[in-house]
Amino acid sequence: xxxxxxxxxxxxxxxxxxxxxxxxxxxxxxxxxxxxxxxxxxxxxxxxxxxxxxxxxxxxxxxxxxxxxxxxxxxxxxxxxxxxxxxxxxxxxxxxxxxxxxxxxxxxxxxxxxxxxxxxxxxxxxxxxxxxxxxxxxxxxxxxxxxxxxxxxxxxxxxxxxxxxxxxxxxxxxxxxxxxxxxxxxxxxxxxxxxxxxxxxxxxxxxxxxxxxxxxxxxxxxxxxxxxxxxxxxxxxxxxxxxxxxxxxxxxxxxxxxxxxxxxxxxxxxxxxxxxxxxxxxxxxxxxxxxxxxxxxxxxxxxxxxxxxxxxxxxxxxxxxxxxxxxxxxxxxxxxxxxxxxxxxxxxxxxxxxxxxxxxxxxxxxxxxxxxxxxxxxxxxxxx
Amino acid sequence: xxxxxxxxxxxxxxxxxxxxxxxxxxxxxxxxxxxxxxxxxxxxxxxxxxxxxxxxxxxxxxxxxxxxxxxxxxxxxxxxxxxxxxxxxxxxxxxxxxxxxxxxxxxxxxxxxxxxxxxxxxxxxxxxxxxxxxxxxxxxxxxxxxxxxxxxxxxxxxxxxxxxxxxxxxxxxxxxxxxxxxxxxxxxxxxxxxxxxxxxxxxxxxxxxxxxxxxxxxxxxxxxxxxxxxxxxxxxxxxxxxxxxxxxxxxxxxxxxxxxxxxxxxxxxxxxxxxxxxxxxxxxxxxxxxxxxxxxxxxxxxxxxxxxxxxxxxxxxxxxxxxxxxxxxxxxxxxxxxxxxxxx
Numbered sequence: 001x002x003x004x005x006x007x008x009x010x011x012x013x014x015x016x017x018x019x020x021x022x023x024x025x026x027x028x029x030x031x032x033x034x035x036x037x038x039x040x041x042x043x044x045x046x047x048x049x050x051x052x053x054x055x056x057x058x059x060x061x062x063x064x065x066x067x068x069x070x071x072x073x074x075x076x077x078x079x080x081x082x083x084x085x086x087x088x089x090x091x092x093x094x095x096x097x098x099x100x101x102x103x104x105x106x107x108x109x110x111x112x113x114x115x116x117x118x119x120x121x122x123x124x125x126x127x128x129x130x131x132x133x134x135x136x137x138x139x140x141x142x143x144x145x146x147x148x149x150x151x152x153x154x155x156x157x158x159x160x161x162x163x164x165x166x167x168x169x170x171x172x173x174x175x176x177x178x179x180x181x182x183x184x185x186x187x188x189x190x191x192x193x194x195x196x197x198x199x200x201x202x203x204x205x206x207x208x209x210x211x212x213x214x215x216x217x218x219x220x221x222x223x224x225x226x227x228x229x230x231x232x233x234x235x236x237x238x239x240x241x242x243x244x245x246x247x248x249x250x251x252x253x254x255x256x257x258x259x260x261x262x263x264x265x266x267x268x269x270x271x272x273x274x275x276x277x278x279x280x281x282x283x284x285x286x287x288x289x290x291x292x293x294x295x296x297x298x299x300x301x302x303x304x305x306x307x308x309x310x311x312x313x314x315x316x317x318x319x320x321x322x323x324x325x326x327x328x329x330x331x332x333x334x335x336x337x338x339x340x341x342x343x344x345x346x347x348x349x350x351x352x353x354x355x356x357x358x359x360x361x362x363x364x365x366x367x368x369x370x371x372x373x374x375x376x377x378x379x380x381x382x383x384x
Numbered sequence: 385x386x387x388x389x390x391x392x393x394x395x396x397x398x399x400x401x402x403x404x405x406x407x408x409x410x411x412x413x414x415x416x417x418x419x420x421x422x423x424x425x426x427x428x429x430x431x432x433x434x435x436x437x438x439x440x441x442x443x444x445x446x447x448x449x450x451x452x453x454x455x456x457x458x459x460x461x462x463x464x465x466x467x468x469x470x471x472x473x474x475x476x477x478x479x480x481x482x483x484x485x486x487x488x489x490x491x492x493x494x495x496x497x498x499x500x501x502x503x504x505x506x507x508x509x510x511x512x513x514x515x516x517x518x519x520x521x522x523x524x525x526x527x528x529x530x531x532x533x534x535x536x537x538x539x540x541x542x543x544x545x546x547x548x549x550x551x552x553x554x555x556x557x558x559x560x561x562x563x564x565x566x567x568x569x570x571x572x573x574x575x576x577x578x579x580x581x582x583x584x585x586x587x588x589x590x591x592x593x594x595x596x597x598x599x600x601x602x603x604x605x606x607x608x609x610x611x612x613x614x615x616x617x618x619x620x621x622x623x624x625x626x627x628x629x630x631x632x633x634x635x636x637x638x639x640x641x642x643x644x645x646x647x648x649x650x651x652x653x654x655x656x657x658x659x660x661x662x663x664x665x666x667x668x669x670x671x672x673x674x675x676x677x678x679x680x681x682x683x684x685x686x687x688x689x690x691x692x693x694x695x696x697x698x699x700x701x702x703x704x705x706x707x708x709x710x711x712x713x714x715x716x717x718x719x720x721x722x723x724x725x726x727x728x
Binding site: 003023024055056057058059060061062063065066067069070074075076077078079080081082083091094095097098099100101102103104236237238239240241242243244253254257258369370372373 | 614
């Protein structure tokens with residue numbers, strides 16, 4: 001990598017099932033305004049914009065950057081529209097990093113959002129994979145199958161999904177932006193909630209959300225003016241075909257290799273002990289043990305034990321999703337960027353009530369498609 | 385918008401199909417990728433960065449990108465980012481990523497199969513979703529408003545539009561052939577509007593040594609830049625393309641000599657606006673590929689323009705060439721790429 005870059009400002013909306021008080025433009029502007037205020041910058045200081053969200057079909061707006069450009073003060077500037085479901089936010093951040101490291105831009109605004117109340121997310125995701133018979137179950141059913149296979153391979157006991165869900169939901173109570181905040185929730189409540197796609201229950205699942213997140217990423221000079229920059233130590237994106245003989249959806253190579261790439265770039269040899277926090281893309285709590293293994297934080301087959309032992313709780317050896325993760329809010333196109341952003345907030349010391357004390361190095365992760373698109377970054381308090 | 389790292393286009397391939405022939409996205413893209421890599425000197429297994437683009441909305445399938453994976457070279461996983469938009473913007477992104485040091489070679493792919501029921505209706509959804517899209521205005525009608533503004537401003541006439549059509553469409557021998565036809569949306573005729581088709585394009589980029597050792601004559605990228613204008617049609621002067629003019633000045637194209645200029649003009653009158661905005665000096669070969677009018681694989685069209693401009697240099701026909709791409713009603717979002725035969 002050539003140039004250094006850092007996150008100098010973050011902002012997000014108050015995520016909700018339905019933000020009927022704002023249009024899509026209003027939603028992205030709310031997050032972007034907060035990020036600029038946090039960065040102590042003005043719209044004119046931004047020289048490029050990246051917009052990420054799920055496929056255009058979802059809200060039925062083609063090329064959304066065209067009508068959102070005005071709300072983001074992008075007229076007169078270059079704008080990129082990053083794609084993919086789930087990891088859209090991560091991919092957008094990766095584009096932002098590239099724009100700075102190219103040496104051609106100084107301050108980039110990266111915004112990601114989804115307004116699911118104005119979209120047909122479920123209908124939009126029912127489609128045919130090549131060479132496959134038509135799949136009627138929707139995205140959740142795919143995750144159900146993955147989690148079943150993980151349980152089969154690892155021998156994970158049935159309560160693991162409940163433990164991971166309770167942790168994230170308790171963390172969400174410490175996050176003022178989270179959509180779903182349920183104080184007093186117990187393991188029994190979660191275990192008794194309606195089964196959706198075995199083993200995934202209702203309270204294991206992320207909600208449908210309207211929400212946006214924004215980051216201001218700056219070059220070395222911009223970071224020098226920031227009191228608490230989150231330096232980007234590593235960033236990578238990976239994809240693999242969704243349907244292929246060697247594609248393992250439970251432990252996809254794209255996830256393993258993306259993780260290896262970022263740890264290598266960040267000179268991390270022992271991620272579990274060197275990282276202070278991890279924000280992982282967990283749309284259903286059962287995915288946490290699976291992802292811990294896939295991104296090399298825990299040995300294969302041991303992910304569920306890490307959850308069971310409390311390793312991933314706030315106060316544990318490797319807090320995962322101190323923000324509450326996707327169970328707190330899951331605006332599809334923004335969920336990935338929120339993970340990247342929360343990792344940056346940890347190392348900037350701006351995570352408020354869910355701040356991990358003394359966090360200096362954190363990883364952000366986003367995954368999408370059919371377990372075939374991944375984006376990750378490592379951010380740190382120290383200038384690399 | 386220029387940089388010290390020399391990056392060049394070393395390969396281009398396109399597969400344009402005038403009528404849907406039943407091939408899938410991967411089946412359209414594969415020959416374009418093969419053609420682009422062939423002669424580029426880049427080993428398919430050594431492509432470092434992959435940037436792809438397309439429109440799933442036009443294709444009518446969420447996750448349509450998944451169907452294209454079979455056409456990508458090399459063994460996965462790959463460093464791959466995708467955008468919903470024209471391949472030209474993925475080209476911009478690939479150039480940025482190479483400048484950022486993410487690799488020495490990149491492959492840019494775009495594919496388009498407007499098999500959604502009515503591509504025109506889908507394109508209409510590029511307008512503001514709350515106050516414009518519900519009016520049900522077709523893209524050709526918005527373009528016609530712009531053409532009308534040109535006539536009213538005394539800049540060009542229907543005759544000038546017809547001259548563009550005759551120059552670009554094979555089989556149209558004269559302006560009279562165009563002016564005889566009824567309007568599609570006054571003052572534009574069907575022939576003034578691009579013929580939408582399916583297609584795919586691929587461009588190979590290489591940096592520094594990887595480019596010089598790849599081809600005898602790489603098309604060195606002097607700069608790529610893009611700029612958005614406000615979407616509000618009432619706030620813009622539709623008779624000119626201020627973003628394209630600004631980009632042209634910034635890249636050092638305006639007022640300078642140029643051998644080949646490929647502009648992405650889905651409507652005849654827009655070619656006039658764009659050429660005027662780019663303001664290249666001297667004799668310029670304009671859209672030798674035919675441009676977008678006869679064949680418009682929406683969302684691959686801009687990349688095809690850049691590919692043809694690069695090809696003109698790689699084949700020895702040109703020393704300095706520009707490719708342009710656009711998106712959005714009435715030329716709202718524009719991109720320019722300047723390439724030269726000599727590495728500076």
